[in-house]
Amino acid sequence: MAHNLPPSPPDSPSSTTTTPPNPNPNPTLLHLSFNQDSRYFAAGTNRGFRIYNCDPFREFFRREFDGGGGIGIVRMLFGFNISALVGGGSEPQYPSNKVMIWDDNEGRCIVELSFRSEVKSVRLRRDRIVVVLDQKIFVYNFSDLKLFHQIETAPNPKGLCEVSQLSGSMVLVCPGLQKGQVRIEHYALKRSKYVVAHDSRIACFALTHDGRLLATASSKGTLVRIFNTLDGSLLQEVRRGADRAEIYCLAFSSSAQWLAASSAKGTVHVFRLKLDSGSLGIERSRRASEPNLSTAPAVSSLSFIKGVLPKYFSSEWSLAQFHLQEGCNYIVAFGHEKDTVVILGMDGSFYRCQFNPVAGGEMTQLEYHNVLKPEESS
Template sequence: MAVEEDEDGSEKAVVQYVNFNQDAGCFAYSTSVGFRIYSCDPLKQTLRRDLDGGVGIVEMVFRSNILGLVGAAARNKVIIWDDDQSRCIGELFFRSEVRAVRLRRDAVVAVLEHKVHVHSLSDLKPLHEVETFDNPRGVCAISPASTMFVLACPGTMSGGEVRLELYSLGKTLFVQAHESPLACLALSQDGRLLATASVKGTIVRIFDTNDGTKLHEFRRGAERAEIFSLALSVNCHWLAVSSDKCTVHVFNLVRSKFEHKPRRRLPRLSASSIFSLAANSSMVQGVLPSYLKSDWSFAQFRLPADSRAIVAFGAAKNTVIIICGDGSYYRCAYDADRGGDMVQKEFAKFT
């Protein structure tokens, strides 16, 4: 258990896990002593609960009184917490560690390393069980809209395959999204679009969930990176990406799809990389076209070094909310016509 101390020696809450709710109007984070919930705009603490043993994972159901919790120590159990009653109202037990939890108004999804379990939220009855490829990161996404229930998780054939369960349509699809294992998935609010990234972290792809068609391909950068989060805007015009390169990127889906402008920013290559490419003409032919075919980010925001951040689109037009593991909060705006560097509108520390 991660525990820090204040200068006087008393225990201080340490952020264990943080995530936005389904409409990104709030975020919740778990600590070594409980969990906290904040509204995003304006930034304000709305709920604080201290629980014995601490909390490893906390997930919200929009802004309701129902939450999904995984303890800091007992990691094979999902607790359904009713905050109006300040008590557990249901539990799901599994034989292995719960890597992630996802919630809808009608379902709770528990992600294990090799399985995904879907249960009814009202009575916790099992609805579906999915076998997956190795999934130690707990990669999984579900659509929050009541009209369309889509689940995206790793497939079984390879680490880069996505399995799409379109429960509302009674259909299952498999999409070979990447060659490398999956690192992050995100679905649009209505479940129509799927965003994917692999552990390589250089390319982000967008797919149509109805038939698995690839709609867009975006290049985050030339160097390998760990993708922390993907977020699609409500109108599906924008995609936001955060990674360990300490830069939040915003990509324009509309411009990419309809304009296909030829202007691209080529990657910064070191002298050794340039020499290596020049020495192998077949490699040049294979690499450069892939860079030219991929769209680069439309807007960017630079974070301090060593920032681990998740990102979502704010309620105000053309804004993003960035939440960092060190307790930093940023609200930034981007120019929807010109792009470029985002402008920081607000900064605060929430821990």
């Protein structure tokens, strides 16, 4: 195991490095992930990995390996000089039980972490490396690779885990040991908080950059709940739909004003959050004599007979939606242009869309690309 690490990488790429393209122009996509501030995203393929800029869309970097090359997990550390790689696919570049920290300034892996079972996920901070196995999570110091913390979880085949990104106070969220339970670690406070978020197993969750807000969804996929991580209180509940559907991804906007969700129904939803700018769960102030329609939650027009109809008719529905191919796995993040979202699909699709923060409704598609075949983009 290597112990020498370079200085913290810059927040943005300084140069473009490419490898000669493979004669076969159609790689297989194995993994997609946004970086910490959603300015870039990474794609793992059966030949290596690639880094893209979101706005404007363009490929920044490509690294393809000879003899195998499959990368099943790729996670960036802000800019793309440092990435965590795990092998995947039919011909993996690295074993599935190893995390390789790639330094592109040196063009090689500078750290290797080995485990007794398959790595399900990795999360990076400037000061920590978090490795998720099926029933354990290991937290390492980035500086000296010493084990900082170890956590036992319920079976976690999706590798669910999120960490805050503000320097200093690290917050980590992972599944608890019971069905529907999440565990919240406040390392600065040296405190663990357990929240029973759902009756069914946890399927997805998201954390704000400051670690104060947590959004969760269960395997049922009808409701999304937002919690205060400090005391575990439920702040808001929004509804994706009335029937079951797996939620693939949840994402907060940087201001914690909006929450996005993508599901197996092929729909991306944007919800308005009723929270103050400090993310502490206090509703935004309103003038009693002048209601602010832009901060009112979207509620079913049938709510006047909510005593007769099922509960979901009076739930808070999404403000805006965008419809895609049903059954494809999509991940979503908020764009850096106001009121935009970026959507990535495991079919290679890239969408940038805009929503109306007052009227809502169907989002407007601003851009589409095929990330593996950009020449076919429109």
